[in-house]
Amino acid sequence: MRHNAVMLELAILGFLHDAPLHGYELRKRIAALTGHVKPVAESTLYPAIKRLEKAGLLARRTRPGVGAAPRHVLTLTAEGRAELRRRLAQPADIDITDENRWFTVLAFLRHLDDPSAQAEVLERRMAFLRQPSSFFYEGDRPLRAEEVEDPFRRGILTIARATSQAELSWLRRTLHTLRAAADD
Amino acid sequence: MRHNAVMLELAILGFLHDAPLHGYELRKRIAALTGHVKPVAESTLYPAIKRLEKAGLLARRTRPGVGAAPRHVLTLTAEGRAELRRRLAQPADIDITDENRWFTVLAFLRHLDDPSAQAEVLERRMAFLRQPSSFFYEGDRPLRAEEVEDPFRRGILTIARATSQAELSWLRRTLHTLRAAADD
DNA sequence: GAACAATACATCGGCTACGATGTATCGCGC
């Protein structure tokens, strides 16, 4: 399955786990979550809903629309909830490394109600952030911001480092809390 | 044209502006630049090269491979260089808002040799980062990290804020330098 | 009362992504 599809489907499953919603409302929530960075087209959302319905992960009931066309209220099935947890517990590598996808995982990680399973996912992100990697190399050696002439490329490295540090410190704090919760 | 394609093509044009390269070497450079976040498949790169060649943006010469198949050394044409500058000067909105794409733009922005044109692009990013937006809303009001219960969603907001601040401070510094350069 | 925006869903078609697979050469280790 395509990677974008995976993330969109995760968002659909995640939002529906909270409450049954119709497509149009789902669209607005997804737009709020990821739309300011990368908008989702209607013609991408509705086919995705159909796929999930066909796979038995969600069910639809028709309700009269509020001053408009009838709504298709969508509800997660038991398989849908199980699938959501499976996807949250075992995200693909790209869902860990790509910030957009990672944020989507984080947005719904609370649905994975086992603290140690949540911690495992955070640890994968931590391992990724810790490995010494750059955007620019001299042979095999990753270059640091100070070694790059070009101010724009230097900016990339400066910003990436700041993000990395902020996130690592958040990860350490949160993992500490999760481990304490797991010990209860 | 598709958005991913746009970014891949920008990277190809950008790397070739520095020096003629063959496809395999191009692939390694792109992998270094964006691969740790989002790998590019060979079967995506080669068709992209073909598209650009067909559009007259690059030319290929065949050279014997070093212990392997013959290399197709790729060179930017005059139109290719013009097109690169056009794309750098007028990136689509999504190239400004999506961090992955934004970093790709930054990686080659130096090829836009007019400081005030470079500053214009940075200003678009600054305007985006400044607008009050969140990932979560109460009605229309964006929620701040402190107002969110869920520790993972809180994490998203905390990290996004740290990134935003680091980047804004870099943008301000760099814009200052660019404006000084433009005044000369 | 006519246009227009918002609500609400849907399809079509062209293009793109990318895993799988194929082709070919060279060097290295066993």
Added chain:
DNA sequence: GCGCGATACATCGTAGCCGATGTATTGTTC
């Protein structure tokens, strides 16, 4: 001398992306 990995490029097919467009209703603005 045989497999394996690196170099180097290419195609095919499935499936997803998304702009354009369509349909229908209600409320609001000129």
